[in-house]
Amino acid sequence: MKTWARGLAGLLLAAALQPAWSAVEDGYELWQRYRALPPVTQSEVLVRALSILPATPMTPTLQAAVAELKRGVAGLTGREPAVSAQLADGALLLATPASAPAGLNLPWAELGREGYLLRSVKLQGRAVTLIAANTDIGLLYGSFAWLRAAQTGADLGKLDLRSAPRLGLRLLNHWDNLDRTVERGYAGASIWDWWKLPDIRDARYVDYARANASLGINGTVLNNVNAKADSLTAPFLAKAAALADVFRPYGIRVYLSARFSAPVELGGLKTADPLDPAVRAWWKAKADEIYRRIPDFGGFLVKANSEGQPGPQDYGRNHADGANMLAEALTPHGGVVMWRAFVYAPDAGDRAKQGYAEFQPLDGRFAPNVMVQVKNGAIDFQPREPFHPLLGAMPKTPLALELQITKEYLGFSTHLVYLGPLFEEVLRTDTQRPSGVTVAGQLTAMAGVANIGTDRNWCGSHFDCANWYAFGRLAWNADLHASDLAREWVMQTFTAKPGAVDSIVSMMTASREAVVDYMTPLGLHHLMGTGHHHGPAPWVDNLERADWNPVYFHRAGRDGIGFDRSPRGSNATAQYAPGWAARLARPETTPEEWLLWFHHLPWDYRLASGRTLWAELVARYDRGVASVVDMRARWATLQADIDPVRHADVTAYLAVQEAEARWWRDACLAYFQSASGLPLPPGVRPPERSLNDYKALRFNFAPGRGG
Numbered sequence: 001m002k003t004w005a006r007g008l009a010g011l012l013l014a015a016a017l018q019p020a021w022s023a024v025e026d027g028y029e030l031w032q033r034y035r036a037l038p039p040v041t042q043s044e045v046l047v048r049a050l051s052i053l054p055a056t057p058m059t060p061t062l063q064a065a066v067a068e069l070k071r072g073v074a075g076l077t078g079r080e081p082a083v084s085a086q087l088a089d090g091a092l093l094l095a096t097p098a099s100a101p102a103g104l105n106l107p108w109a110e111l112g113r114e115g116y117l118l119r120s121v122k123l124q125g126r127a128v129t130l131i132a133a134n135t136d137i138g139l140l141y142g143s144f145a146w147l148r149a150a151q152t153g154a155d156l157g158k159l160d161l162r163s164a165p166r167l168g169l170r171l172l173n174h175w176d177n178l179d180r181t182v183e184r185g186y187a188g189a190s191i192w193d194w195w196k197l198p199d200i201r202d203a204r205y206v207d208y209a210r211a212n213a214s215l216g217i218n219g220t221v222l223n224n225v226n227a228k229a230d231s232l233t234a235p236f237l238a239k240a241a242a243l244a245d246v247f248r249p250y251g252i253r254v255y256l257s258a259r260f261s262a263p264v265e266l267g268g269l270k271t272a273d274p275l276d277p278a279v280r281a282w283w284k285a286k287a288d289e290i291y292r293r294i295p296d297f298g299g300f301l302v303k304a305n306s307e308g309q310p311g312p313q314d315y316g317r318n319h320a321d322g323a324n325m326l327a328e329a330l331t332p333h334g335g336v337v338m339w340r341a342f343v344y345a346p347d348a349g350d351r352a353k354q355g356y357a358e359f360q361p362l363d364g365r366f367a368p369n370v371m372v373q374v375k376n377g378a379i380d381f382q383p384r385e386p387f388h389p390l391l392g393a394m395p396k397t398p399l400a401l402e403l404q405i406t407k408e409y410l411g412f413s414t415h416l417v418y419l420g421p422l423f424e425e426v427l428r429t430d431t432q433r434p435s436g437v438t439v440a441g442q443l444t445a446m447a448g449v450a451n452i453g454t455d456r457n458w459c460g461s462h463f464d465c466a467n468w469y470a471f472g473r474l475a476w477n478a479d480l481h482a483s484d485l486a487r488e489w490v491m492q493t494f495t496a497k498p499g500a501v502d503s504i505v506s507m508m509t510a511s512r513e514a515v516v517d518y519m520t521p522l523g524l525h526h527l528m529g530t531g532h533h534h535g536p537a538p539w540v541d542n543l544e545r546a547d548w549n550p551v552y553f554h555r556a557g558r559d560g561i562g563f564d565r566s567p568r569g570s571n572a573t574a575q576y577a578p579g580w581a582a583r584l585a586r587p588e589t590t591p592e593e594w595l596l597w598f599h600h601l602p603w604d605y606r607l608a609s610g611r612t613l614w615a616e617l618v619a620r621y622d623r624g625v626a627s628v629v630d631m632r633a634r635w636a637t638l639q640a641d642i643d644p645v646r647h648a649d650v651t652a653y654l655a656v657q658e659a660e661a662r663w664w665r666d667a668c669l670a671y672f673q674s675a676s677g678l679p680l681p682p683g684v685r686p687p688e689r690s691l692n693d694y695k696a697l698r699f700n701f702a703p704g705r706g707g
């Protein structure tokens with residue numbers, strides 16, 4: 001070979017060995033990128049997916065499953081499998097009990113309506129992979145599971161995997177307004193283009209459905225819990241129906257947030273009293289109208305008598321009266337009501353106690369198709385909260401757990417905070433009602449407040465998509481581990497290179513503890529800026545309602561810091577099961593992570609570390625900042641492993657996060673020092689600016705305030 005030709009061949013070889021970054025690595029494809037696998041894995045996938053043998057009859061859902069398998073295999077291997085009616089070696093065989101070849105003895109009953117089984121078998125002498133389920137939606141979930149297995153290093157020749165969700169309802173809650181603003185949205189505008197619907201159906205709706213179905217999410221509440229009655233008018237129902245049509249093949253039902261006063265606003269009635277026959281008739285007629293348009297409509301989500309929303313208490317009725325009226329209207333159609341327990345009245349004592357106080361006595365009084373939807377903690381989606389005392393305390397009422405995927409209080413979409421560990425922490429907590437029954441064990445449904453918007457990468461940052469992913473996977477199976485989910489997500493989203501995967505997973509798993517440390521360590525909570533919740537503002541004490549002020553929550557002064565919820569204080573601890581109540585009543589037995597949530601302690605109180613409370617607080621703020629510095633350094637080492645565009649995006653975001661973590665640390669220490677009157681421990685860096693400088697900062701146009 002001529003020298004120049006050898007040179008060229010060398011160059012070409014070098015180019016071939018370089019990871020082939022695609023021009024479209026902008027995050028849009030989420031964890032469904034299906035980029036070419038390394039050659040060895042590629043041939044492994046190829047021999048297992050030479051052809052697809054679909055079940056019959058061919059429904060739209062099955063079509064979606066086959067299309068996804070084709071798309072996935074084509075992307076991963078460069079060769080699209082043929083769809084065939086012949087059983088051949090290397091076939092992916094999609095089977096339901098009706099279409100399965102004779103002689104297959106499978107545990108169909110255990111798969112339920114939505115579960116699936118993946119198994120490598122020999123059938124009539126052929127080596128095939130079975131994707132089996134009782135329904136077409138089970139087959140769709142199974143197809144996604146097979147694609148996940150192919151991308152995350154499973155041995156595709158020895159598959160034997162069975163999975164069925166324990167929770168029947170796994171939902172996203174969109175806090176999207178009809179004008180396309182999004183309450184607590186940090187990823188652009190609402191993806192629902194209400195104005196152009198129902199005629200224009202954005203292609204993005206299909207990709208939204210594919211992403212959700214790949215996780216097993218089977219419902220979506222389209223509009224904000226702070227609802228406008230307009231969402232129940234005929235034009236908007238037509239728009240919701242168009243979305244429902246797009247989502248139906250993917251097993252996703254549409255739900256709406258309902259405004260309790262709609263009979264007055266839309267129906268011209270004088271009252272929305274749930275015991276008034278005319279009001280009941282109005283809701284029945286409305287439900288009938290909705291089901292005429294959306295035959296598989298899921299039901300209503302309701303925020304009532306909370307933060308100014310109308311509700312049954314406006315008429316001297318209780319939450320059960322309100323919820324049961326809506327339930328009655330939905331019952332003939334099989335719909336459900338998800339009635340939120342996020343309520344707190346002004347000046348009614350400890351805000352953390354109010355949800356339990358209003359709802360627990362109503363246990364047993366709700367109609368069977370009502371679920372009470374409870375946030376994971378009793379205040380509001382903080383970086384860390386103890387589990388909500390209602391979880392486990394309403395044994396006669398189906399409970400839905402509400403988690404927030406959008407990071408309202410955790411640095412919006414600019415901070416890298418992987419929420420898997422937060423979700424796992426609450427799901428795994430033993431409620432002791434009775435002992436050994438975890439929060440997950442008390443649930444009927446899970447709802448995640450979505451972080452999705454029109455941003456090209458869907459969630460406002462690449463890493464925030466991992467939170468959507470982790471929520472969906474945990475809603476399907478709460479026994480999964482956050483770190484395993486991070487690994488799956490990284491392998492599908494960024495790279496499968498082992499060292500890089502480990503590095504990114506460790507960044508992700510450390511990130512939740514980091515944000516707790518640099519924002520609200522040791523059980524502190526709600527120190528965020530007024531209204532928008534951006535940045536530190538522990539000094540705020542002038543808001544209309546006491547329980548909107550950070551000073552109400554931390555109570556820092558010369559004598560110490562923390563909210564006394566022990567029996568000597570508000571006695572919120574008594575709302576927990578006796579074992580927990582006894583533990584939480586005393587600071588020595590309260591988990592240190594929750595210490596200042598439950599106790600007001602002197603600054604010289606000694607912690608397990610041997611440090612005083614003041615020194616520990618300072619150390620935690622410092623640890624949080626150090627952890628972000630470490631994340632940044634790790635990410636910098638990954639430049640060769642990640643495509644340049646996304647690597648640069650994350651690099652820029654981490655710089656913002658580090659600056660804001662320092663700001664949080666400095667502003668909080670400056671303020672708490674002014675409260676404690678204590679000097680900083682020796683060697684500790686003083687805050688960069690004066691407390692007054694931090695107090696003077698304003699963020700008038702911070703995102704997420706909604707319309």
Ligand code: BDP
Nearest residue numbers: 183184225226303342380381
């Ligand atoms: C808080 C949000 C507010 C929501 C409210 C809710 O700040 O925007 O409307 O919760 O959950 O987290 O209803």
